[in-house]
Every structure is written in C-alpha cells, then in structure tokens.
Amino acid sequence: MFFSIVKLIIFLIIIIYLINISLKYLAKYTNQASQKLRIIQKLNVTKTSALGIVQIGEKYYVMSLAEQQNQIIRELTASEANDFMLNPTPKTPATPQQFKHILEVTTKKLSKGKKE
Known part of the structure; x- marks a missing residue:
C-alpha cells in the first residue's frame, strides 16, 4: 500500500515536469507569431x-479596443512614430506623456476632419 502511494506521487511529479517542459517548448512558437x-x-x-497604440508589422495604429469591437482610429505616420520614440520592444513602451500627446494629436486631426 505504501509503495503504491509513493509510486503515484513520483509519477505525478514526472507528469507535471513533462507538462512544464512541453509548455515552455510551445511558448517558443507562440511568441514568434506575436x-x-x-x-x-x-x-x-x-x-x-x-x-x-498597436504595432502591426512595421506600421503603428491608434486603436479603440473593446469587448464587442476593435477599430483602427488612425494610422500613425513614420515620422509620428519616430517623434514619439515608440520602441517596438515591450520592455520600453511609450511614456504616458508621449501617449497623451499622440491622443491629443489624433483628437485634433479627427475633429478637423469632421469640420471639413
């Protein structure tokens, strides 16, 4: 009886270890797509x-993100992306001040477009 419980615990540890290894292996391929x-x-x-602010390929977009619908508000030009120093690596996102400035510029351009 005791031997079967020890055996069960060892097999559970092995299974958890194998699951962990397989998830790490799969994460390599799923992160490449992102x-x-x-x-x-x-x-x-x-x-x-x-x-x-979303990067899709080499382009940057200001988007509305919601449960029901995601919508591109406008595309940022290359100069705007450079002006705001948007680094595509997730370790260094735009600062809140840069993001606020992008939203102000976008709002101004949208309101100008509606007046015309």
Whole structure:
C-alpha cells in the first residue's frame, strides 16, 4: 500500500515536469507569431474599453479596443512614430506623456476632419 502511494506521487511529479517542459517548448512558437502584433501602450477608458497604440508589422495604429469591437482610429505616420520614440520592444513602451500627446494629436486631426 505504501509503495503504491509513493509510486503515484513520483509519477505525478514526472507528469507535471513533462507538462512544464512541453509548455515552455510551445511558448517558443507562440511568441514568434506575436512579434508581428504588439500593443505598445494601452489606456483604459472604461471597464470594458481602452485606447491603444498597436504595432502591426512595421506600421503603428491608434486603436479603440473593446469587448464587442476593435477599430483602427488612425494610422500613425513614420515620422509620428519616430517623434514619439515608440520602441517596438515591450520592455520600453511609450511614456504616458508621449501617449497623451499622440491622443491629443489624433483628437485634433479627427475633429478637423469632421469640420471639413
């Protein structure tokens, strides 16, 4: 009886170890796909919606992110992306001041477009 319990515990440890190794192995392949799509900065507007700067490929977009629908508000030009020093690595996202400036510029351009 005692031997069977010890045997069961050893097999459980081995199974958990194998699951851990396989998840690490799979993470290598799933992370490669996410390099093409990154959320650089995100600002929650309500509990279920947010505004974000998203990198898709080599382009940057200001997007509305919500439960029901995600929508591109506008594309940032290369000069705007450089002006705000958006680094595509998740370790160094845009500062809150840079993000606020992007939103102000976007709001001004959207309001100018509606007046015309």
